[in-house]
Amino acid sequence: MAEQKKGGHLKNLTNGLLKENPVLRLVLGTCPTMAVTTMAANGLGMGIAATVVLIGSNLVISLLRNFIPKQVRIPAYITVIAGFVTMVQLIVKAFAPDLDKALGIFLPLIVVNCIILGRAEMFASKHGPLDSVLDGLGMGVGFTVVLVIMGSIREIIGSGTWFGIALTADLITPMGIMKLAPGGFFLFGCLMALANKITEKKTGKPAVGKMDGCAGCAGCANKEICGEIEKREEGEN
Amino acid sequence: MKQIFVILVSAILVDNFVLSKFLGCCPFLGVSKKMDSALGMSGAVIFVMGLASAATWPIQHYLLEQMNLEYMNTLVFILVIAALVQLVEIILKRYIPSLHKALGIYLPLITTNCAVLGVTMLNVDNKYGFWESVVNGVGAGVGFMLALVLFAGVRRKLESCDVPKAFQGLPITLVAASLVSLSFMGFAGLAENMFK
Secondary structure (H helix, E strand, C coil), X not given: CCCCCHHHHHHHHHHCCCCCCCCCCCCCCHHHHHHCCCCHHHHHHHHHHHHHHHHHHHHHHXXXXXXXXXXXXXXXXXXXXXXXXXXXXXXXXXXXXXXXXXXXXXXXXXXXXXXXXXXXXXXXXXXXXXXXXXXXXXXXXXXXXXXXXXHHHHHHHHHCEECCEECCCCCCCXXXXXXXXXXXXXXXXXXXXXXXXXXXXXXXXXXXCCCCCCCCCCCCCCHHHHHHHHHHHHHHC | CHHHHHHHHHHHHHCCCCCCCCCCHHHHHHCCCCHHHHHHHHHHHHHHHXXXXXHHHHHHXXXXXXXXCHHHHHHHXXXXXXXXXXXXXXXXXXXXXXXXXXXXXXXXXXXXXXXXXXXXXXHHHCCCCHHHHHHHHHHHHHHHHXXXXXXXXXXXXXXXXXXXXXXXXXXXXXXXXXXXXXXXXXXXCXXXXXXX
């Protein structure tokens, strides 16, 4: 992308924020989105950790894109990503032990987060280092924003606090169900419907309405396989 | 022995991987549309989870802990799982072609399934022994199957429903998953009290 102008670089950055928001539009990384957003602070921590990994892995993979043979690219990407995840894991353990405890196994599980492998496959393996870093930053911030919004809603309704500050805790009895698993699924569904509604108004067609074939892995490295499963299912109909 | 049963029951019902731990949501939402693919996928998951638990335990205890390299386990485990899945695929293709035909296309999907890496991580975090790890792996896989099969039934009903336009597709599926997950909360406290 040598001939791309400055606006092109900026577009890579803003793409992840709204137009291709990884969670609400591309439907990647659903597991951590629902699992760690019991509190706004956890969502923010998870978002930052994933952003750091995303920027690092996008940069390295984009630099190595001409050296990695096509056949072994997925294991190579996973190794790069796992290296960055291990670094982030050690840093979080050292400087934010509470966050480490709150995120639990979802911190190491950033390795298998579809957003990161998906961006490596869809973007970093085809673009230069600068574009890839900007894409990683944009996607990471888009992911973080959704996590913080979800975490805030669940924390305010579920425990009556926001970032640990008491808001409505003394006035209304908090609805604990929002902090538990069903609340996560429910809120995520509602947010996605909201995103659908907004884009429908803007563009006239729903964004993720037809994502019922292979939802989670829509953008990940296994797209071809998903297509095969879908074909098989359609064949049965 | 009692411990093994407690692990099994909690992995299948109480701490169901998909519905209360949010592990493996992607295949849960993606492959639960048809009963056949739900069964194929979860069969492959049970198989790989049990094997991965068995394979990572000796690596953690005899390799990483001996060399003080526990912090490397994320990297090592994911590579072990990836290699294992490849190996299983080759072996099945060569010796049990019928099983390969049924599970084959689901196997590569499993490498990046967070439930498989998650179960090996939980085995380490909970300091399980070898058999406890294997039982936890298989139990988590069975729990995954239960969730997937139940949800495939729910989705079949959902198809004939009149859903508001913005909720069509994934959003209403997530709301339905929320209700299924709510019903699984009824199992809370079961494992501790069952074997008293």
